[in-house]
Amino acid sequence: MEFLAGDLLTPLSVIGLIILSAVTSxxxxxxxxxxxxxLLVVMASLLPMSIVIPVHGLVQLGSNANRFMLTFKHLDKSMFVYFSLGGIIGAFAASAIVTRIPLELMKIVVAGFVLYLLWGVTPKLRETSALWRSAAGAVTTYQQC
Structure with missing residues (x-):
């Protein structure tokens, strides 16, 4: 199946990615x-790296926004506020770094990220202060960007 027509995704590939995003969600x-x-691994296998990160980010935004709306009443509101503040900082930091990485190196970075998520040590966040909640948001968002 041809995924690209010139610089654009083909209609069939868009439908396939939508179905894939629904299944992975x-x-x-x-x-x-x-x-x-x-979803990231499949997209990195099929698409050029120049579009994997932004398209994956948009798909995740839609998926996570939907989950957020459906579970809002169950959220720890204090955690949400501080985590989100840290997340904004993490997103800006990641954007500043990721946009400067050459595309060939980006493949290695994505592979390393996948391996870390699969086998890396999950930090234990024992503190519940505003600073720790913000730091968790920054680190988590940075890793996802």
Missing amino acids: MISAAFGAGGGLM
């Missing part, structure tokens, strides 16, 4: 994690 909803990573 269901995986995340059912198991708590993993769908976004699966």
Whole structure:
């Protein structure tokens, strides 16, 4: 299946990516994690790196915004505020760095990120102060960008 027509995604590839994003979103909803990573790996296998990161980011934004709206009443509002503030800082930091990485090196960075998510040590966040919540948001968002 041809995924690109010149510099644009073909209509069939767009439909395939939408279906894939729905399936991987269901995986995340059912198991708590993993769908976004699966989507990233498949997209990195099929698409040029120049579009993988922005398209994956938009798909994740839609998926996570939907999950956020459906579970809003169950959120720890204090955690949400501080995590979001840290997330904004992490997003700006990641954007400043990721946009400067050459595309060939980006493949290695994405592969390293996938391996870290699969086998890396998950930090234990024992503190619940505003600073720790903000730091968790910054680090998590930075890793996802």
